[in-house]
Amino acid sequence: MSETKEGVLYVVATPIGNLEDLSARAGRVLSEVDAIAAEDTRHTQRLLRHLGVERPLISLHEHNEAARVDQLRRRLLDGEQLALVSDAGTPLISDPGFVLVRELRRSGCRVVPIPGPCALVAALSAAGLPTDRFTFEGFLPPKSGARRKRLEAGASREETRVFYESPHRIRDLLDDLASVVGDRQVVLARELTKTFETLLEGSANELLAIMDADPDQARGEFVVMLAGAPVKEASADDAEGEALLRAMLAEEVAVKSAAAIAVRLLGGRRKHWYQMALSIRSEG
The missing domain is CATH 1.10.10 (Arc Repressor Mutant, subunit A)
Structure with a gap:
């Protein structure tokens, strides 16, 4: 860590499952900052115990993020060095932190990324779908009507589309994909970097059949990747x-x-x- 007294917010990517994926730089930063803003302090405390590190923790999640901005800004202006982490992966990618980073940058505070694990990138790297262009859409709306509307709006897009989904809605999403895009290829990445990591591919209906035959395939957190619409040939x-x-x-x-x-x-x-x-x- 630099000896400068300039305040810095380090945006630190943490493992999405396998703790060995934490970079040496990320571990060093977490051990040296004055405090860590964490989505779930209990979750982050387990990571720090693994590292043999004790640091003050500040709760920062979607419900209190805006209220934390002034507090963290003051600490940075006082020359402190802070870290921002989410429960897993890279902060701000379908996780809290956007409001904080935006407001701190507007205030002239220094924000430094510490890159590392990200479920989106890990899934794409192993899916075998085109990655020269892709659209990341995070979590779709929980209700089917709104979810189908979003799926339909992008159904003709030619690039790979990527979503996050939870285990209790994965079947509903596949049902909607079957209705909207039919037999187009879908790749599911489940439990990435963990013991039961699995990548499945097929049409939405074929994937539903796999889950019917083996309910364990519907467990865990999912990255859902949809092949793009066929490229239209020149007329x-x-x-x-x-x-x-x-x-x-x-x-x-x-x-x-x-x-x-x-x-x-x-x-x-x-x-x-x-x-x-x-x-x-x-x-x-």
Whole structure:
């Protein structure tokens, strides 16, 4: 730890299951800070006992986070060094901390990330789904109507979509996925880094059948990964439109005008042709 008296908030990632995943840097920071803001102080106390560390703990969870900001800001301005941890994984990723970090940064306080375990990243790394683009949506609404609305809103997205889900709602989520996306591939990561870590894949209905045959597969915390919608192949109109746009742009027709002409001749949406024209123009 630096000997500077500057106040610092360290955002520390902690294990999601296997305690060996705590980095040496994270362990050192937790042993040296003046105090630790923890989502559940009892949970964090167990981690500190494992490390052989005793540090003052401050409760910080979704119900008291806003009220803690001034207290922690004052301590940082006094030159203290603090750590923020959640129960497991990286703080702020579907865990408390966003309000605190936002307000401290607005106040000019220094915030330093100590990277490490994150269920989202761990699951994607082993799922075998495309990761060049993905959308993380955290926990979906608990009620089916609102949950289906969210699923339907993104059903045509081509990137992998990732959700967190609890054991008492995993079957309901799979039911809704079966209704909304049919046989599209789903990968479930369960109990990551723990003794009963499991990755299952199949359609939502196939995964429900696995849980019917083995109820233990519905236990634990889940990362649910949904394959993206099939990529739409370029249509004949797209090929014709691209050739038309290239010819017009070669004659120095403005991008906006070229898109308008493509709409008149080929139909379709102006935005589609405009974006294609921009892409062509950027090539050269």
